[in-house]
Amino acid sequence: MATRFPEGTTQPLPVNIEWSTVPPVSRYYAITPPSPSRKSLALAGVLFLLTLCTCLVAGAQFSVAFAHNESVSVDEFVRAFKLLYQHPAALLSGLPFAITLLTILLAHELGHFFACRHHHIRTSYPFFVPAPTLIGTFGAFILLRSPIRNTRALFDVGASGPFVGFLFAIPALVYGVLNARIVPGLADPANSDVVFGVPLILQILARVFHPNVAVDFLLLHPVGRAAWVGLFATSLNLLPAGQLDGGHILRSLSARTHRLVSTFLPALLLFLGFFRHWTGWYIWAALLFGLRFLRTAPIYDDTPLDPDRRFAAFLALLIFLLCFMPAPIINL
Helix, strand or coil, X not given: CCCCCCCCCCCCCCCCCCHHHCCCCCCCCCCCCCCCCHHHHHHHHHHHHHHHHHHHHHHHHHHHHHHCXXXXXXXXXXXXXXXXXXXXXXXXXXXXXXXXXXXXXXXXXXXXXHHHHHCCCCECCCEEEECCCCCCEEEEECCECCCCCEHHHHHHHHHHHHHHHHHHHHHHHHHHHHCCEECCCCCCCCCCCCEECCCHHHHHHHHHHCCCCCHHHEECCHHHHHHHHHHHHHHHHCCCCCCCHHHHHHHHHCHHHHHHHHHHHHHHHHHHHHHHCCCHHHHHHHHHHHHCCCCCCXXXXXXXXXXXXXXXXXXXXXXXXXXXXXXXXXXX
């Protein structure tokens, strides 16, 4: 009598197989995270266009200021906002700054995005934050829709954005230094509405390309100023606390050290704000203090990082030191 099997099957499961001879596999299946919704994509597109507009305004201001040997032109900044709806074509001079900055920020967020896809973590699309400020934006971010389950994924997601953003920012900064103008007295607060800080990487490039000129005298081309903003954003993201990129990296190395640093870093930022006279540190201290009260998802696999990732963590620290500025903006 013929044996009947369930519908849709053609062979029975072998009962005499020697399972000990079957080689083990490391992964039996992998769930590919679904793509974000179309509404999320539409929102991301609208925010990008709005941020492009505010960055064009900022870029037009930097372009005029550069032509007049100034770091910032507040009057031109106000006029550029009126041009946004009166004569948009006049803002095309702001394209070099806007395109450079948006490219760096997008590269940073896509680094996170594809690292999440690699580790099967659901995310949103990158969202840009438009802002009517001198730099045109408050940056960009992505939202995690599923937990990070092991330290390797935690490190990769945290480090990928700063690494990619830094690589995109360096060529733009080199261009900005090569095409910089020499303006004596540029860093004197009495002569400028705003004085921008000088990160270590800019000091190094200035000594290479302008060895006989004080770095404080260099007025960066708008492309270089966009790179400066990108490096500044990278340094803030690499602060080793909370849910920031630097916090993810430190937590993947040591959860205990991450808790300690997250507790004491806000006090250090208050100290910087008081002695370096940049009020923005007060805002960041409050932000990091507030993040301590948010629930942190557990890491189910806390296997120590491999040597390659530990070396990459050292590189992340190096990038942070190259980009960080105790007093990023003065007179603002």
